[in-house]
Amino acid sequence: MPAASPWKDAVEAERAGLVALRQHFHAHPELSFEEHETSKRVARELEPLKALGLQVRTGWAKGTGIVAVLRGTAPGADSKEARTVALRGDMDALPVTEETGLPYASTVPGKMHACGHDGHTTMLLGAAKVLCKHRDRLKGSVVFCFQPAEESGGGGRFMVDEGALDDPKVGAAFALHGFPSHRLGTVAVKPGESQAASDSFQVTVHGMGGHGAAPHNTIDPIVVAARIIEALQSVVSREVNPIESAVVTIGKINGGFARNVIPPKVEMEGTIRSLKEAIRRRVHEAVKRTVTGIAASAGARAEIHVNDGYPVVYNDPVASAFVLDTARHAFGADRAVELPVPSMGGEDFAFFLQKVPGAMIRLGVATGENYPGLHHPKYNFPDEALPVGVEVFCRIAERYLSEGFPGAQPKR
Ligand SMILES: [Zn+2]
């Protein structure tokens, strides 16, 4: 049986306000690094909490990020050994045209909270509101990180580089992401590699254009591009240990103007996903070698840029077990799920987890069968998930600050 807890009532008291906030954010989506109004609203919601001891620092990560620090007042909270935990929420929306038909659907054409970051921002605000009112239960400090640009641009990296985890020095970090692949109220964690490193590449094949009826007088970049695409399919199948995972996808190709003209160049873009750093470097190298080698074999020249995106999300096994145990205690064993396999999706919370141990937690949001997936024009973060997420944040913060990680310690 889930244990009774003062958190449930405390969270319940905030519910109506949080639902209204989430719907407000949903109606006013802003893209990566443009979360100006969202950030202002978050700051406005945090303002009254200053009287309860919250320190609010705005202007992070190109301007829209916010870091708020709450020092607890439980006995021991001001000792040298007191711990600090970071909780993180992302605020940005996507360039998607909403099709939910909801009364609070996006008011901005072509932009939508299709990944549920409206819910994530609201849950983190909810945790700040509840924890500020229950400061006496916290035997250390909580750092609330409202970050921009998870979808594009890596706001998480800016937050970490600018010192969000440094003052006070954070010992563990946690984030929640709603996942429609799990039913509402489930708390799921994949220990170890949880989400893939997500890198991008751009290729330009430079040939020599000319008449479509005289290919012998040209170097046809379209044919070269076709060979490159074909050859890239063998990078994962022939160069990566079959026990490991990687993906190479060309998602965009652009070349040519007319059916009877051989163009001078073709441009392509793609993504590379991997779960281990060694595999990641190997695939980058193989993609570069394949692209330039095939172009050279045809007398063409290929330019290729492979760009590091988000690193692998590595959920510390000790922190993962801690989250699952806390969820089991709070909601019952059937709602705490240890996931057996990672996802090849990316997530810039990886930058936080490169610096401190912690876990990216998947919060179940499916209220029924065939719930629309993330980034789908009909996706809507369900308000019913808000109290669950807030309670998860509060319990993790309270417990980590009181006990740290029980048993074995993270190896970093
Ligand atoms: Zn997303």
Ligand SMILES: [Zn+2]
């Ligand atoms: Zn997301």
